[in-house]
Amino acid sequence: MIERYHPFLHQFPPGASKELQIFSILAQSFFQPFSLMDNLLVILTALTAGSGLGFNRAMLLLADGDVLKGEFWLGPASPEEASSIWEVLSTPGIGYTEIIEHNRNLVASEANPLVQQVKKISFPLFEENPTIPALAASSREIIVVRDAFREPLVDRQFLDILKADEFLCIPLLSQDEIFGEIILDNAITRLPIQSRDIELASICGLAAGNYIYVTKLQKRVIEMKKQAALGEMAMFVTHQLRTPLVTIGGFIDQLLDPKTNAAKKKRNLRIIRSEIARLERIMLRLTRFFRIDIKEKVPVNIQEVFKLITESLKYRLAGRRIVLKTEVQPGLTSILAEPVHLAEALRNVVENALDALADGGHVFLRAYRENKDWAVISVEDNGRGIPESIKGKIFDTFVSTKEKGIGLGLAYVKRFMEACQGKIVVDSQEGKGTTFKLYFRSGGWE
Amino acid sequence: MKKKKRLLVVEDEKNLCLLYREELTKEGYKVTTVSDAETALSLIKKQPFDLIITDIRMPVKNGIELITQIMALRKDIPIIINTAYQSYKHDFMTWAADAYIVKSASLDELKSKVRELIG
Numbered sequence: 001m002i003e004r005y006h007p008f009l010h011q012f013p014p015g016a017s018k019e020l021q022i023f024s025i026l027a028q029s030f031f032q033p034f035s036l037m038d039n040l041l042v043i044l045t046a047l048t049a050g051s052g053l054g055f056n057r058a059m060l061l062l063a064d065g066d067v068l069k070g071e072f073w074l075g076p077a078s079p080e081e082a083s084s085i086w087e088v089l090s091t092p093g094i095g096y097t098e099i100i101e102h103n104r105n106l107v108a109s110e111a112n113p114l115v116q117q118v119k120k121i122s123f124p125l126f127e128e129n130p131t132i133p134a135l136a137a138s139s140r141e142i143i144v145v146r147d148a149f150r151e152p153l154v155d156r157q158f159l160d161i162l163k164a165d166e167f168l169c170i171p172l173l174s175q176d177e178i179f180g181e182i183i184l185d186n187a188i189t190r191l192p193i194q195s196r197d198i199e200l201a202s203i204c205g206l207a208a209g210n211y212i213y214v215t216k217l218q219k220r221v222i223e224m225k226k227q228a229a230l231g232e233m234a235m236f237v238t239h240q241l242r243t244p245l246v247t248i249g250g251f252i253d254q255l256l257d258p259k260t261n262a263a264k265k266k267r268n269l270r271i272i273r274s275e276i277a278r279l280e281r282i283m284l285r286l287t288r289f290f291r292i293d294i295k296e297k298v299p300v301n302i303q304e305v306f307k308l309i310t311e312s313l314k315y316r317l318a319g320r321r322i323v324l325k326t327e328v329q330p331g332l333t334s335i336l337a338e339p340v341h342l343a344e345a346l347r348n349v350v351e352n353a354l355d356a357l358a359d360g361g362h363v364f365l366r367a368y369r370e371n372k373d374w375a376v377i378s379v380e381d382n383g384r385g386i387p388e389s390i391k392g393k394i395f396d397t398f399v400s401t402k403e404k405g406i407g408l409g410l411a412y413v414k415r416f417m418e419a420c421q422g423k424i425v426v427d428s429q430e431g432k433g434t435t436f437k438l439y440f441r442s443g444g445w446e
Numbered sequence: 447m448k449k450k451k452r453l454l455v456v457e458d459e460k461n462l463c464l465l466y467r468e469e470l471t472k473e474g475y476k477v478t479t480v481s482d483a484e485t486a487l488s489l490i491k492k493q494p495f496d497l498i499i500t501d502i503r504m505p506v507k508n509g510i511e512l513i514t515q516i517m518a519l520r521k522d523i524p525i526i527i528n529t530a531y532q533s534y535k536h537d538f539m540t541w542a543a544d545a546y547i548v549k550s551a552s553l554d555e556l557k558s559k560v561r562e563l564i565g
Contacts, residue, residue: 235533242530242549243459249551250465271461 062180070121072107073114131155136169170205179212299334321360329368356383382433456500483507
């Protein structure tokens with residue numbers, strides 16, 4: 001015999017212990033997309049819901065640098081509001097989901113007086129003699145304040161806002177960081193805070209601290225990934241520029257040598273000029289790669305693009321047994337794209353095809369409609385094909401199989417196609433050839 | 447007159463080959479340049495060289511593979527790695543070389559390293 005339970009949907013009966021009630025409310029955070037503020041709201045709900053810990057009000061303060069700032073405050077603003085809200089919330093059929101939704105609207109409401117007041121709260125952390133509330137976070141201790149109006153450690157301005165003579169401060173912490181604080185009170189029912197309430201609230205505080213910690217970790221990971229990519233980029237640019245610079249430097253040194261004769265000087269200048277041209281080409285390619293920003297698509301005549309490409313690559317066909325053919329399906333005249341990027345992207349693909357043909361072969365450029373959704377430009381060659389080992393990586397930045405390859409060509413094509421909301425399909429067999437198909441969205445052609 | 451020491455430079459950049467050949471010849475060496483590792487290996491099998499200078503990033507076979515194969519052929523030839531990349535220093539196979547030089551616009555470091563290794 002087996003029994004089955006849904007792991008995320010525990011809802012214990014109202015008679016169950018407070019511990020179980022709190023756990024089940026906290027479990028709510030597991031089946032919603034992870035959002036820090038939502039999850040903190042769930043915790044405050046667990047602390048205030050009648051079936052949870054049942055505190056009247058819960059205030060969340062978050063550390064922002066060295067300052068503790070009010071973030072949100074959950075609870076009724078007056079005894080009258082309290083009785084009406086609690087009545088609604090105790091209606092049969094109202095579950096945690098509804099309560100959380102209700103609370104979400106409550107803290108989002110600008111008209112809510114608690115929301116207006118909590119935003120005014122700001123206390124410096126780590127002062128020499130911190131007052132309450134900052135004391136709990138600074139000292140990493142849970143503090144219960146009773147008879148608050150006579151307690152000199154409580155900040156008077158804070159008390160003016162809170163207006164409760166008994167309250168509980170729960171610091172939100174990780175091992176080495178202070179994230180904030182939760183303030184709980186029973187300002188309306190005036191029920192005393194029990195030691196069991198303190199223990200359970202402290203567990204909720206740990207959960208909240210943990211949420212904040214995880215969120216910060218996630219942010220740090222993303223930041224590190226970005227930095228790693230930037231570092232890789234910087235390295236790559238350095239290497240690309242180093243060879244031409246080294247060459248230029250070396251030949252200039254020769255120019256400076258009085259023993260160098262006139263013919264050699266002239267030759268050196270020619271070499272230097274060609275290396276400078278190479279630097280320019282590298283920079284042009286880099287700028288183009290980082291600046292794909294298609295603001296406006298215009299109809300681009302496919303025949304003209306094909307013509308442009310075949311013209312610009314003529315020099316590469318000279319002396320090679322390569323046939324470069326083009327064909328445009330009748331009726332398909334233009335596609336909507338950015339003409340400069342389209343020509344450049346297509347030239348990249350065709351150049352790759354030419355590179356794949358060592359001893360000759362054919363490259364076939366075609367444009368046709370595939371169905372009502374897509375217009376396709378395909379580039380087919382019968383060259384050596386893409387090795388199995390790098391098939392998954394051909395669109396990655398800085399991956400190249402060519403001796404002087406920067407590894408930007410196909411990465412650029414991919415970025416261009418993404419900017420066009422199109423797609424690329426590659427079909428390649430080693431030894432037989434490769435076909436690249438660039439798919440442009442419908443409406444992208446007439 | 448003392449016999450000239452023979453250098454083999456493996457470098458796929460045509461202009462750099464020319465530069466190294468001229469500059470190292472001026473230093474009094476007999477310089478041979480090749481643009482790929484395979485040609486380098488077949489030359490090493492046929493002719494005695496006193497020192498090899500190799501790039502790492504080259505088409506077909508890279509400098510690290512080349513070093514491994516040279517070591518198998520002749521352990522005693524000093525090898526200088528001359529590359530645009532710092533990062534290969536972390537590849538332990540490059541430790542087998544006698545020197546690791548990051549390509550620079552000045553050839554002073556390369557020249558003095560050659561001098562230091564073979565005189």
